[in-house]
Amino acid sequence: MQRPIIVLATDGSPGALAAAAWVDQHLASQHPLVRIVSVIGVSSFDAEYPLHGLVIDGTWLESETLREAWRRAENRAEDAIQRTLGQLRHCEAVETARLEGASPAKAILDDAKRHHADMIVVGRRGHSRLGTLLGSVSFAIVHASPIPVTVVASYPLWDSSVEPPQTVSHEKG
Amino acid sequence: MSLAVLLPTDGSASALSAATWVSRHLAGEPLTVTLLHVMTPQLEYSSQDAFVAARRQSEQILEATERALGCCPSVETLSVIGVPHEEIVxxxxxxxIDLIVMGRRGTSPIEHWIGSVAFAVFQRSPVPVTIVEPERQADKA
Structure with missing residues (x-):
């Protein structure tokens, strides 16, 4: 039987690592192909470095600042991938990819579609500052995905009516 | 390793397809499935007959979901009264529970949007949640 394909999106955050640990603990027995992807957010990159280059006389002049920032963004993505990889101790088939895009959710969904993924797994509460409380990236994925999406919490937003659990999934592994 | 799955159901097509998805994609490993139907408190429940009728409807929803689930060895069904997302979490x-599996939309008529219960669970659950999209899932099968 063909391996189920799981796209595991990571930004290296506790939620993303918890998601990886959960996949390793509960889905490794399905012998999946786990595709770890990390998105370099091009729009936030632009916002952070608005003057990264200029067109002068029809020639694009790129600044050293831009190249340096891009390298840092690439390193962050690679670091996230490596740390996520470290959580997958029982999965024999793993591949990794760095994605680029203005919208992380769209980049992840497009990647899942391109690789005929059976499931997307994400951590809740990623790196985006404004979206911290809502898990905006994971919600955008859940909202738009044609395939099942599993969302793994790192540190939960407690519902006042709910007692804290004795064990949280990422602490079991 | 055994996987304990909680499958909340309201009997909607979306919930039934989530059940089908569980049996199709997670059946490879030892699986215990709990089907949970949450009855929302109603004023009419103050009448015994209305409560019995609601209870029967709840049982029917659980039976329909169990049928959609098909052949899982260890299935438990449960019906509780309360606010759905709170009871589920x-x-x-x-x-x-290791995983909550839910359909993306419940019985609400608004198209193309995650159901309010699924969204509330998604926001609050410390347990991983899989949201299954019904229509496209059928295409893939």
């Missing part, structure tokens, strides 16, 4: 925490 509470049950998952109290019973060491």
């Amino acid at each position: 509470r049950y998952a925490i109290d019973h060491d």
